[in-house]
Amino acid sequence: MASNSSINDFCRFCLKNMKVSGVLGHCTTLFDKNKKPLSISDRLKHLGLVITKRPGRSKRVCRGCVAILSKLEKSLPVFWSWMENEKDEESSAAGSAINSDKRNGERTPLKTPNALKSPGLLSVKRSFTVSTSDTLMTSRLHISTQTDSPGCSTRATQVSLGILGHCVGSKGIQTESSMMRKSVATSTADAPWGPGTSVPIGSVHLRPSKRPRLDEEDEGEVSILRPEPHDSTYDPAQLVSAVAESSQLIDMSSTGYKDSKYIVFEKNLMELFETCPVCSRMSEVKTYRRGTFLSVHQKCHHCSYSKQWKSQPVVGSTPVGNIQLSAAIYFTGSSYFKVQKVFEAMHLQNISYTTFRNHANSYLQPAVIHTWQQYQEEELRILSQKRAKVGGDMRADSPGHSAKFGRYSLMNLENNSVIDIQLVQSSEVGGSPKMEIEGLRRSLRLLWSKGVTVDLIITDRHPQIQKFLQKKKITRYCDVWRLQNSISKRLAKVAKDKDCEVVKKWQRGISNHAYWCATSSSSGPERVAKWTSVVNHMQDIHVHDNPLFPQCQHPVRLSSDRNKWFQPGSKALFKVEKILTNKKVLTDVARLSSQYQTSFLDAFHSVALRFTPRNVVFPPGERLCRLYLAAMHFNENSSRIQVGTTAGNWRNATHFPKKGGHTLEPVKTPPTQRYVHNLISDVFEEIVPHPQPYLKRIQEIQLSCHRPSTVLH
DNA sequence: GGCACAGGAGTCTTATTTTG
DNA sequence: CAAAATAAGACTCCTGTGCC
Numbered sequence: 001m002a003s004n005s006s007i008n009d010f011c012r013f014c015l016k017n018m019k020v021s022g023v024l025g026h027c028t029t030l031f032d033k034n035k036k037p038l039s040i041s042d043r044l045k046h047l048g049l050v051i052t053k054r055p056g057r058s059k060r061v062c063r064g065c066v067a068i069l070s071k072l073e074k075s076l077p078v079f080w081s082w083m084e085n086e087k088d089e090e091s092s093a094a095g096s097a098i099n100s101d102k103r104n105g106e107r108t109p110l111k112t113p114n115a116l117k118s119p120g121l122l123s124v125k126r127s128f129t130v131s132t133s134d135t136l137m138t139s140r141l142h143i144s145t146q147t148d149s150p151g152c153s154t155r156a157t158q159v160s161l162g163i164l165g166h167c168v169g170s171k172g173i174q175t176e177s178s179m180m181r182k183s184v185a186t187s188t189a190d191a192p193w194g195p196g197t198s199v200p201i202g203s204v205h206l207r208p209s210k211r212p213r214l215d216e217e218d219e220g221e222v223s224i225l226r227p228e229p230h231d232s233t234y235d236p237a238q239l240v241s242a243v244a245e246s247s248q249l250i251d252m253s254s255t256g257y258k259d260s261k262y263i264v265f266e267k268n269l270m271e272l273f274e275t276c277p278v279c280s281r282m283s284e285v286k287t288y289r290r291g292t293f294l295s296v297h298q299k300c301h302h303c304s305y306s307k308q309w310k311s312q313p314v315v316g317s318t319p320v321g322n323i324q325l326s327a328a329i330y331f332t333g334s335s336y337f338k339v340q341k342v343f344e345a346m347h348l349q350n351i352s353y354t355t356f357r358n359h360a361n362s363y364l365q366p367a368v369i370h371t372w373q374q375y376q377e378e379e380l381r382i383l384s385q386k387r388a389k390v391g392g393d394m395r396a397d398s399p400g401h402s403a404k405f406g407r408y409s410l411m412n413l414e415n416n417s418v419i420d421i422q423l424v425q426s427s428e429v430g431g432s433p434k435m436e437i438e439g440l441r442r443s444l445r446l447l448w449s450k451g452v453t454v455d456l457i458i459t460d461r462h463p464q465i466q467k468f469l470q471k472k473k474i475t476r477y478c479d480v481w482r483l484q485n486s487i488s489k490r491l492a493k494v495a496k497d498k499d500c501e502v503v504k505k506w507q508r509g510i511s512n513h514a515y516w517c518a519t520s521s522s523s524g525p526e527r528v529a530k531w532t533s534v535v536n537h538m539q540d541i542h543v544h545d546n547p548l549f550p551q552c553q554h555p556v557r558l559s560s561d562r563n564k565w566f567q568p569g570s571k572a573l574f575k576v577e578k579i580l581t582n583k584k585v586l587t588d589v590a591r592l593s594s595q596y597q598t599s600f601l602d603a604f605h606s607v608a609l610r611f612t613p614r615n616v617v618f619p620p621g622e623r624l625c626r627l628y629l630a631a632m633h634f635n636e637n638s639s640r641i642q643v644g645t646t647a648g649n650w651r652n653a654t655h656f657p658k659k660g661g662h663t664l665e666p667v668k669t670p671p672t673q674r675y676v677h678n679l680i681s682d683v684f685e686e687i688v689p690h691p692q693p694y695l696k697r698i699q700e701i702q703l704s705c706h707r708p709s710t711v712l713h
Numbered sequence: 714g715g716c717a718c719a720g721g722a723g724t725c726t727t728a729t730t731t732t733g
Numbered sequence: 734c735a736a737a738a739t740a741a742g743a744c745t746c747c748t749g750t751g752c753c
Binding site for chain 2: 743
């Protein structure tokens with residue numbers, strides 16, 4: 001048994017040990033009948049390899065071998081069709097048998113892809129002679145160019161694969177490159193991307209397109225390639241096409257951000273380039289795709305007409321649409337992978353994840369940091385002119401239950417806007433319980449460094465925090481929602497006891513009572529007096545010993561439900577009284593905040609959750625940026641007003657919460673995303689032209705995410 | 714030769730299924 | 734029903750490819 005299980009830890013084909021640190025990773029069972037659409041063994045069978053369960057042979061394969069199988073499934077039909085074609089030609093052509101034999105003999109020496117290098121696989125491959133199907137597909141290109149095969153089929157391949165571009169190269173290519181450079185050399189008037197070229201993008205175009213974007217290089221090379229409208233192949237038609245092209249590009253702004261975009265089908269697009277507009281005969285069309293970008297190179301062999309069309313403006317050497325897509329995904333808090341699925345579902349061309357990450361690291365995150373810091377500076381400047389009233393709360397921000405990261409959010413309670421977010425890693429402060437106090441410390445240090453005086457703070461009932469705030473002489477208040485939530489939970493637990501069912505009838509009443517105590521009292525002792533009076537009230541006693549609150553304020557009325565009153569000396573009363581008059585609870589009741597609540601902080605947490613879903617692992621830098629984005633979204637939309645009806649009433653919507661019953665919630669105006677547009681503008685106007693200062697800033701931020709706790713004390 | 718992009722592989726994670 | 738096993742998603746790092 002033990003030996004069998006150890007064999008199954010290895011891949012059947014490449015013999016790789018798939019057990020890492022005692023855990024099997026990325027393996028698939030060969031004979032899993034439930035696997036959809038087919039089991040691995042069935043898929044192999046389809047390709048000609050019959051595989052059976054055998055003692056001493058593993059029943060699992062690794063992900064790498066499954067990937068090879070998938071490739072073979074894609075490529076083999078192509079390869080088989082080649083074989084069929086060759087057979088047909090061979091049978092018809094006399095004397096080709098020798099060549100055919102030669103080819104069969106040559107098939108194996110082709111370069112083996114890395115993935116197929118393992119000995120176990122080779123044996124399998126040989127058994128059905130498809131080992132190089134994948135290789136053949138890719139090597140087709142190299143063989144044809146190097147060996148200069150005279151076969152007409154090869155020639156066709158060369159053309160289709162774009163090799164011709166290098167050989168012919170001349171007019172079409174020059175036209176294209178000069179177009180790019182023309183924009184570089186001239187300022188705005190003849191820039192191919194249009195006269196609306198903004199200064200920053202212009203500055204990008206000032207660099208030769210081949211140079212690294214981050215380098216500032218001379219522009220001498222640029223003008224050399226300018227004069228291509230005066231090419232020897234000058235033709236009025238060409239001029240027409242060039243003018244049409246430039247006018248088309250002139251209409252859009254340099255980044256085309258505000259341009260509408262469309263989904264264009266390849267077939268429909270290619271209809272535009274099929275025939276030469278000058279001689280109306282078929283022209284050669286070559287395409288080049290990079291992410292969402294497509295360039296079409298049309299060349300007519302009959303009249304020398306050539307044209308290059310680009311689907312998007314290009315900044316430096318990066319298509320603008322690709323960055324815009326990355327920015328749109330990132331700034332709206334969406335997930336690349338979800339968008340990728342949507343794109344894939346409709347065969348829409350997309351950028352790779354690596355590209356997305358590169359864009360995020362180079363431009364998007366710097367934009368977020370920059371915008372957030374500007375906003376924060378301004379907010380803190382205003383706040384420094386008065387005594388700040390803030391609320392803070394920590395939430396775990398990691399997948400699962402492991403509180404690896406925590407985010408401490410600080411909110412200005414006067415306008416309900418988030419003014420600071422601190423990301424704290426449990427490992428840097430020595431455990432998750434210390435994260436909250438650390439987050440608060442960091443936030444307060446920032447406020448103090450900007451000259452903000454904290455008047456009061458509403459925060460958690462954590463003893464460490466109480467001690468810290470006492471030391472710093474900051475008035476701390478308790479949030480009513482938190483207190484009533486904590487008490488509700490305890491009451492719910494008691495209500496489950498079969499002798500304490502009466503507690504259920506009072507849960508909502510006690511919760512409401514907490515809010516009433518907080519809002520109707522002017523001092524701590526008065527709040528406590530009102531709070532403790534509920535114990536009498538629950539026994540149908542409405543006159544109390546406490547002079548601060550001698551009598552219930554509600555009108556005298558007879559209850560229809562006599563069973564709701566607690567019986568003196570009952571177990572239920574004893575348990576509820578213990579919860580309500582607990583010393584810590586009374587201390588917190590005395591500190592209940594009457595004017596400011598942190599319910600908006602919870603609303604922010606739910607927004608933040610949409611930007612940083614818990615089941616996705618983000619690197620700390622990206623996590624912080626996403627939280628900043630959440631804060632920007634929240635701050636922009638926190639003060640939305642209620643929608644009115646034509647009759648002049650406010651609109652409400654009925655909600656049916658999980659607990660039962662129903663509530664009326666105001667219908668507010670739809671949320672806006674102005675911050676997204678501002679950020680994208682920032683990316684193109686400031687960061688893409690001069691990324692270095694922003695990158696430096698983001699490095700500082702990321703470093704500060706990991707600074708050791710000792711620095712902060 | 715430089716750059717952008719694509720994709721593979723390793724690692725960590727959660728969700729689901731299987732097993733005892 | 735709980736624990737173990739399995740599958741697969743998500744992320745980082747790295748390398749290869751092809752265009753300019």
